[in-house]
Amino acid sequence: MTGRGIPFRKMHGLGNDFVVVDTRTRPFALTTARAVRIADRRTGVGCDQLVTIEPPRPEHPGSAAFMGIRNADGGVVEACGNATRCVAHLLMEEAGTDTVILGTLAGPVVARRAGRDSVRVDMGRATVTDAILSAERDPRHLDLGQPPFTDAVAVSVGNPHVVAIVDDAEAVDLRGVGPIVEHHDLFPDRVNAEVVSRRDAGLLRMRVWERGAGITRACGTGACAAVVAAVSRGVIARAPTTVALDGGRLLIDWRDADDHVLMTGPVATAFTGVLDESLLP
Numbered sequence: 001m002t003g004r005g006i007p008f009r010k011m012h013g014l015g016n017d018f019v020v021v022d023t024r025t026r027p028f029a030l031t032t033a034r035a036v037r038i039a040d041r042r043t044g045v046g047c048d049q050l051v052t053i054e055p056p057r058p059e060h061p062g063s064a065a066f067m068g069i070r071n072a073d074g075g076v077v078e079a080c081g082n083a084t085r086c087v088a089h090l091l092m093e094e095a096g097t098d099t100v101i102l103g104t105l106a107g108p109v110v111a112r113r114a115g116r117d118s119v120r121v122d123m124g125r126a127t128v129t130d131a132i133l134s135a136e137r138d139p140r141h142l143d144l145g146q147p148p149f150t151d152a153v154a155v156s157v158g159n160p161h162v163v164a165i166v167d168d169a170e171a172v173d174l175r176g177v178g179p180i181v182e183h184h185d186l187f188p189d190r191v192n193a194e195v196v197s198r199r200d201a202g203l204l205r206m207r208v209w210e211r212g213a214g215i216t217r218a219c220g221t222g223a224c225a226a227v228v229a230a231v232s233r234g235v236i237a238r239a240p241t242t243v244a245l246d247g248g249r250l251l252i253d254w255r256d257a258d259d260h261v262l263m264t265g266p267v268a269t270a271f272t273g274v275l276d277e278s279l280l281p
């Protein structure tokens with residue numbers, strides 16, 4: 001190690017874990033090769049997504065920074081709810097503020113403190129469709145040919161999701177069906193896949209196969225997509241809903257007035273460290 005390594009912070013939202021690199025003070029290109037190396041849980045640090053905190057971009061007026069996101073397989077991510085809470089928390093701690101605007105590829109998002117280590121993020125508009133679906137398909141009833149995704153709901157939260165509503169989310173062979181759905185040719189950029197069950201009036205259980213990361217313990221945009229899908233199919237009322245993930249619970253509210261989806265949940269730092277040059281091809 002030559003001492004020219006890159007400092008990082010290991011963070012997570014309900015176990016959906018990230019390596020966060022602040023590139024505002026020192027150059028660090030977020031590349032596919034670096035994401036794959038750093039995300040490797042044996043030879044790298046290990047994470048679901050690699051996240052960079054970059055200087056703000058002019059297209060996001062008032063933003064404090066831009067957040068770059070890559071999946072463990074190096075793929076580009078437009079939106080990442082759990083990571084947004086983590087980075088927003090860092091920036092609010094840094095600035096001593098209770099609110100912050102973050103730029104992402106999906107657009108600017110507004111975050112605010114919601115408690116000691118809890119953050120609420122306005123993730124922007126969530127819609128039942130996906131830009132690439134053609135007009136003759138009903139995004140509320142998509143048949144992807146793989147049960148239970150033979151009657152799925154396509155939801156965009158800035159990144160693409162397909163949600164299957166089932167009686168028992170625990171009973172789905174997500175490791176089997178997830179990769180097939182992720183690579184379905186209806187989604188040229190691939191897609192995140194969620195299975196959702198209604199546990200109670202305001203409580204959903206959700207499991208996720210994430211595009212480019214596989215099964216993760218939580219997915220913030222996935223939880224948003226799950227609520228949008230369940231409301232759109234009349235499974236739950238349009239009201240603040242708790243989503244129970246493998247790693248814990250998020251509070252999601254798909255706001256009536258503007259179709260924005262609000263997500264509230266915890267953030268945590270596990271450790272800080274220095275990326276050795278060998279991880280930086």
Ligand SMILES: N[C@H](CCC[C@H](N)C(=O)O)C(=O)O
Pocket residue numbers: 016071075076077078079080081082083159160192210211212213216218219220221222
């Ligand atoms: N875990 C993230 C979602 C990452 C989605 C990523 N797998 C994609 O390719 O869109 C979240 O908390 O929203």
